[in-house]
Amino acid sequence: MVELWKLSLAEMHGLLKEKSISSVELTQSYLERINSIDSEIKSYITVCGDFALKQAGEADRRIAKGECEKLTGIPVQIKDLIATKDIRTTCGSNMLADYVPVFNATCVERLYEAGAVLLGKGNMDEFGMGSSCENSAFYATNNPWDKNRIPGGSSGGAAAAVASGQAPYAIGSDTGGSIRQPAAMCGIVGLKPTYGLVSRYGLVAYASSFDQIGPMGKNVEDCAAVLEVISGYDELDSTSLQRPTPSYSDCLDANIAGVRLGIPEEYFSDGMENGVRERVISAVEKLKSMGAIIVPVSLPTTKYALACYYILAPSECSANLARYDGVKYGYSYQDTEDMWEAMGVTRSQGFGMEVKRRIMLGTYALSSGYYDAFYLKAQKVRTLIRNDFDAVFQTVDALVAPTSPVVAFEHGDRTDDPVRMYSIDVCTLPVNIAGLPAVSLPCGLSDGLPVGLQIIGPHFSEGNILNIAYAYERDTEWSGAIPVID
Amino acid sequence: MGLDNSEIEHLASLVRITLSEGDIEMLKEQLPRILEQFELLNEVETSDVLPTGHAVNVESVMRQDELRTPLSTAEVLSNAPNVLGEHIRVKTVLEE
Numbered sequence: 001m002v003e004l005w006k007l008s009l010a011e012m013h014g015l016l017k018e019k020s021i022s023s024v025e026l027t028q029s030y031l032e033r034i035n036s037i038d039s040e041i042k043s044y045i046t047v048c049g050d051f052a053l054k055q056a057g058e059a060d061r062r063i064a065k066g067e068c069e070k071l072t073g074i075p076v077q078i079k080d081l082i083a084t085k086d087i088r089t090t091c092g093s094n095m096l097a098d099y100v101p102v103f104n105a106t107c108v109e110r111l112y113e114a115g116a117v118l119l120g121k122g123n124m125d126e127f128g129m130g131s132s133c134e135n136s137a138f139y140a141t142n143n144p145w146d147k148n149r150i151p152g153g154s155s156g157g158a159a160a161a162v163a164s165g166q167a168p169y170a171i172g173s174d175t176g177g178s179i180r181q182p183a184a185m186c187g188i189v190g191l192k193p194t195y196g197l198v199s200r201y202g203l204v205a206y207a208s209s210f211d212q213i214g215p216m217g218k219n220v221e222d223c224a225a226v227l228e229v230i231s232g233y234d235e236l237d238s239t240s241l242q243r244p245t246p247s248y249s250d251c252l253d254a255n256i257a258g259v260r261l262g263i264p265e266e267y268f269s270d271g272m273e274n275g276v277r278e279r280v281i282s283a284v285e286k287l288k289s290m291g292a293i294i295v296p297v298s299l300p301t302t303k304y305a306l307a308c309y310y311i312l313a314p315s316e317c318s319a320n321l322a323r324y325d326g327v328k329y330g331y332s333y334q335d336t337e338d339m340w341e342a343m344g345v346t347r348s349q350g351f352g353m354e355v356k357r358r359i360m361l362g363t364y365a366l367s368s369g370y371y372d373a374f375y376l377k378a379q380k381v382r383t384l385i386r387n388d389f390d391a392v393f394q395t396v397d398a399l400v401a402p403t404s405p406v407v408a409f410e411h412g413d414r415t416d417d418p419v420r421m422y423s424i425d426v427c428t429l430p431v432n433i434a435g436l437p438a439v440s441l442p443c444g445l446s447d448g449l450p451v452g453l454q455i456i457g458p459h460f461s462e463g464n465i466l467n468i469a470y471a472y473e474r475d476t477e478w479s480g481a482i483p484v485i486d
Numbered sequence: 487m488g489l490d491n492s493e494i495e496h497l498a499s500l501v502r503i504t505l506s507e508g509d510i511e512m513l514k515e516q517l518p519r520i521l522e523q524f525e526l527l528n529e530v531e532t533s534d535v536l537p538t539g540h541a542v543n544v545e546s547v548m549r550q551d552e553l554r555t556p557l558s559t560a561e562v563l564s565n566a567p568n569v570l571g572e573h574i575r576v577k578t579v580l581e582e
Contacts, residue, residue, distance in 0.1 A: 102561040332567035339577035344504035379537030435541025
């Protein structure tokens with residue numbers, strides 16, 4: 001029999017439904033794989049084996065009664081920024097190293113209702129702040145394609161776990177590229193939905209007007225199936241949008257004849273590696289050969305996205321992270337009677353350097369005298385970036401671009417230089433600034449490392465961009481490629 | 487755009503983070519380089535542009551002010567670092 005961890009969600013669902021395997025067997029096989037290789041990859045912060053096997057037993061009882069939905073009995077890894085009741089949720093931070101939520105995030109509730117089995121919590125850059133997974137307070141995650149390299153970030157644990165067969169799919173979050181960029185660097189599929197499509201209730205806030213939860217999986221079909229479960233209105237999130245969500249799986253017919261695809265010239269910048277450029281251009285050719293109409297387009301405000309994001313996101317973060325005061329929950333420095341000293345040391349010891357840097361930057365941008373020059377200015381530029389996308393979507397159905405201008409780099413390569421680290425988010429940030437959906441999927445290898453193709457659509461076009469990705473995926477061999485882990 | 491030690495320390499005091507001397511030196515070098523990148527926005531004409539807070543139009547949500555079951559006291563206190571009975575114990579806030 002084929003190794004279970006190599007199967008897609010649809011294949012697992014088929015075997016579970018016909019009772020060729022049980023959820024307990026499937027879960028056990030993943031726990032064994034985690035036990036045998038995660039010491040090399042470090043994709044999990046917490047593995048909850050007993051909890052998973054209990055959920056798997058419940059799933060098997062449901063399946064026995066004929067209740068087998070698409071995700072019933074199938075294991076999942078969830079990024080450690082998403083609240084899971086009774087399972088510690090650290091956000092990759094010392095601040096929350098012992099924090100055990102008393103409630104589930106809405107997406108977790110929905111997955112549990114669908115019969116999902118939680119394997120554990122994924123490693124990540126602290127509070128989602130980072131592009132390499134090296135900002136985790138616990139350990140860095142290694143890229144399954146080359147363990148000396150980073151898996152991307154911030155959902156690096158999720159991407160590495162799926163790529164190495166330690167989870168059939170994962171739930172990540174994307175504030176500036178944190179689902180798509182690690183998906184690209186680990187050779188998997190990741191979808192950042194339209195802002196407001198998936199409830200943020202229980203997603204620990206980094207930058208609230210940018211954060212969005214989404215699926216990460218081996219292929220497009222898997223991501224569509226997961227999105228169906230986690231999307232939709234939630235009264236517990238005031239920015240959740242009240243609109244019906246379609247069956248995304250039904251949107252996948254692989255017919256892209258006549259679909260108009262814009263190629264934004266600004267996304268093919270000087271800082272882009274040649275290998276990435278070649279793979280993406282060859283993917284565009286492929287899409288053209290499948291009947292898509294290729295249209296060169298321009299998004300002139302793209303060059304301002306980096307500055308716009310790195311003003312607004314840290315500003316929101318500086319307000320959101322003010323809650324960690326060592327009083328109600330989280331790390332607390334107790335060795336003083338002075339309130340302010342306790343708070344200052346708590347936050348100094350609890351937060352890592354990147355988080356401190358962004359809190360400082362955000363507070364600077366919001367402070368009297370700089371508010372208009374930085375924060376307000378960036379909010380206005382945000383309008384212009386959004387307008388650029390609105391205008392271009394009058395003429396094309398979707399945009400095709402690289403996800404990351406570079407492939408996975410070696411650990412430590414950019415950690416000393418925040419400006420260089422931030423610069424690799426250049427192709428993903430504009431999407432969050434405009435609240436758009438975008439999917440990243442594998443489009444080949446450069447020097448043996450995965451390259452990601454990004455497909456960006458107007459608000460609520462998930463069905464359409466997933467279908468474009470699906471068409472490409474079906475006609476190529478890249479999705480589901482498995483790295484050799486020695 | 488330079489930042490001196492006292493500006494970094496002032497910023498740190500606003501955000502209630504105690505910085506080591508090493509942190510201050512590093513931030514003194516890094517923050518101005520990041521802020522320099524932000525100056526690129528000055529070349530964008532925005533005088534007639536309205537700011538965007540959320541990229542998707544969101545509206546205020548209202549609901550009836552009805553009674554709901556809250557978390558229990560034990561649940562609320564379960565992550566508190568310093569608990570005294572049914573209360574969270576904090577440092578002295580007001581001196582006599």
